[in-house]
Amino acid sequence: MLKIQEIRELIKLIDTSSIDEFTYEHEGSKIKMKKNAVLEGQEVIQSVPSAPAVQPAQQPAPAAAAPEAVEAPKAEQKETKDSQSAGAGSFVKITSPMVGTFYSASSPDAEAFVKNGSKVSKDSVVCIVEAMKLFNEIEAEVNGEVVEILVENGQLVEYGQPLFLVKPE
Known part of the structure; x- marks a missing residue:
């Protein structure tokens, strides 16, 4: 198993390299690093502009109320896109x-x-x-x-x- 210092060294090396993904396996241990x-x-x-966030319902909504719950986020998404395109x-x-x-x-x-x-x-x-x-x-x-x-x-x-x-x- 790698020691924490060795893992830090690997992170630094991967960070400074052009490698986007790295996987190391040894004796049943596996380390996988990705960078984007x-x-x-x-x-x-x-x-x-900050707007109140829509909190998901804690309990499932009844079937009759489900279409309304789905429509509200769509309206908010449209409003957000409009505010972004407004400059x-x-x-x-x-x-x-x-x-x-x-x-x-x-x-x-x-x-x-x-x-x-x-x-x-x-x-x-x-x-x-x-x-x-x-x-x-x-x-x-x-x-x-x-x-x-x-x-x-x-x-x-x-x-x-x-x-x-x-x-x-």
């Missing part, structure tokens, strides 16, 4: 390229790399993700304005986890 790169670690999303701008997610600890600044007493409203360019450092005692500077890879910081300083982050929302220029 969208625009090299970025994912475009549409901003949608609600799109944002780009800057995601974590690895598992590690998120740091908003280079040291505890230093100022944060970016704040809400900060302008960034493709090569701007937006944060540091520490993995296995290595401090990796994460670049924006997009020109724009930071709209929202999605994680807290010192928080553990996963591979592919959104860190920032940026309004592209």
Whole structure:
């Protein structure tokens, strides 16, 4: 069986390689890793005004009420599509390229790399993700304005986890 340190090394190697899927089997143990790169670690999303979410019914609805329950989500989906096409701008997610600890600044007493409203360019450092005692500077890879910081300083982050929302220029 692999030790946790060896698994972390494998994750790092797979993360930096062009391999999208990796499977390792040995003596009845199996490790399977997949990564999905969208625009090299970025994912475009549409901003949608917040609307109350429709909660699924806790108990099955009677057969007579079922058609109404099915129709309500369709109407909401149409409304959401209309609001997206009405010019609600799109944002780009800057995601974590690895598992590690998120740091908003280079040291505890230093100022944060970016704040809400900060302008960034493709090569701007937006944060540091520490993995296995290595401090990796994460670049924006997009020109724009930071709209929202999605994680807290010192928080553990996963591979592919959104860190920032940026309004592209």
